[in-house]
Amino acid sequence: MARSPRTRPTLEEVAALAGVGRGTASRVINGGAKVSDRARQAVEEAITELGYVPNAAARALVTRRTDAVALVIAESEERVFGEPFFAGVVRGIGAALAAADRQLVLILADSRRRGSLEHYLTRQHVDGVLLLSLHEDDTLPDRIRGHGLPVVVGGRSRPDVRTGFVDVDNVQGAGLAVAHLVERGRQRIATIAGPPDMVAGSSRVEGYVAGLTAADRPIDERLVVRGDFSQESGARAMRELLEREPAVDGVFCANDLMAAGALQALREAGRRVPEDVSVVGFEDAPIARSTVPPLTTVHQSPWAMGGEMVALLLETMATSDPDLPGRMLPTRLVVRQSS
């Protein structure tokens, strides 16, 4: 089986062993149309006999496709790796790409070497680009598209982007959370929001507002406090909220980490959860299971997001329309004991 690693067998050798022409052998490996059963079988036997593996370079040279997709992760985001959400997205991408028989070229984009990045991102090397990044100025997607390469962005940099992205439906998710708090009979529903320059920050507030409006509740500016998605900032925001409005009895937090901080601050303030105050998070991160009490939260699936990014990219590549509309991933509420 493991033949001399000297030089790998070529298609020509396979064809010779099978007693057919090179063209026929190629047909068996690819399309497979118009080949007699006898020839097909002979070629297949020769392939296993020789342990033949097609040479990707030769194939790419003639087809002008590499069957490789780049995943670019803005390195400035130290977090990206190590954060369960992004880890999940990467795994989803990996699985979807493997299923489509595509290679995943990982690029940890050092902000310093932006130049060589754009140099690399051409048809010469990959068939498409997946981009993972939270904010960033990011004219990058458009610059890459300028080279004629399809791009799909995971998460949006700005809410007005309409094409070539996959994002969680933050507005819908936040609405779910607020509706749940209303249903629990909460009267003074606050939110601990994220940074306004991130879509996950702004649009979850938007969903909070929409949710309250839908329930015919007034919007009280004093009940909206900003954090930076860290646990510490969540605790700080909660303390601020208690000070501004002691009667607060429901809190929607823009992510689970801030919710964990809020729970901590509430405990320290002597409020019982969920008896006195209901808390809902967003993300359904692993931590949501281990807070005290376990956190009710809006579930989003990173794995699905990765898969959807790949699906959209493959579609863009197939239609050669660089501007397919973006996709919103639905969320659902996971009710635990904090509400």
Next chain:
Amino acid sequence: MARSPRTRPTLEEVAALAGVGRGTASRVINGGAKVSDRARQAVEEAITELGYVPNAAARALVTRRTDAVALVIAESEERVFGEPFFAGVVRGIGAALAAADRQLVLILADSRRRGSLEHYLTRQHVDGVLLLSLHEDDTLPDRIRGHGLPVVVGGRSRPDVRTGFVDVDNVQGAGLAVAHLVERGRQRIATIAGPPDMVAGSSRVEGYVAGLTAADRPIDERLVVRGDFSQESGARAMRELLEREPAVDGVFCANDLMAAGALQALREAGRRVPEDVSVVGFEDAPIARSTVPPLTTVHQSPWAMGGEMVALLLETMATSDPDLPGRMLPTRLVVRQSS
């Protein structure tokens, strides 16, 4: 700058524009030896003028090198991504590979599709393989080497592996921790160990034993308890330890998560840290800064590990000796308030 994405310029076109032959243009781009300044300059101008990017496939076809390296992560390890240590290793690998102008092909090895994995891991696709995995049976490295591909494993599957790996020097690190506890005047030094089937489990016990022996302390079997690297198991082990030997006053934990569990159990048992008991962890994970009190721990650098893996792989590729000796990464003690 962004020319018609119709077809990218070829070397031939660059040469024509520069008014030289294809050979000369190629020489400018690569080795650069024996080219007149005039020709070099003309070619370089033509390259920027045309926005020329060499076609990797054509190059790979003739040189028989792909300049790509595969990073294989055994998917069975759900943890791998999302764990800060591995995230760091991946980032280190990414940086080192980028510096060496190599592409990183990420393979999340689904255990189901092992077959297609081996099919892919040949000279046809990559020049070398980086393998990240904790235990696993793993005859895989040797099978890949059988195809004539250099392999470097991060962490060892078994302690008797001598070549082609990069690992943290667990024995040395554990020794550091124990020496520190001895120095603090601790008399009854226990350890919470990891699973014996993982090198990080067994060799850290080995270092613990060596450390005690070096300090002329006896080994007491009752002071060795096993956990599974989880926080919960650390707490359990600590309770067990307190029961077996209430006089215990020093604990070396095989990782920080278990140390965090131990701290928690000690607090619940009313022991003060570090007054009554000193606790030392291993890893210097982010959590080590946020435990109460902050954890003294053995620092290991995932980033360096990734870099060293790449360095060893590149060396292996250069010498074509498939069996370069493995490398141990030194650790150092970070003293915080738990000891």
Next chain:
DNA sequence: GTTGCCTTTGGGAACGCTCCCACCTCCAGG
């Protein structure tokens, strides 16, 4: 002025594959 070496150059060949066209065979229909 001739010879010979060194530097620099151009371009043919080859890498391993897919695409495509010409061709061969067979069989149904006239």
Next chain:
DNA sequence: CCTGGAGGTGGGAGCGTTCCCAAAGGCAAC
């Protein structure tokens, strides 16, 4: 019996590089 189309096949051309060899040019030594 001839014709035409469908099914199946072989192999030439070409993808964009690098490698290498032959040759051109320049200059110093004879």
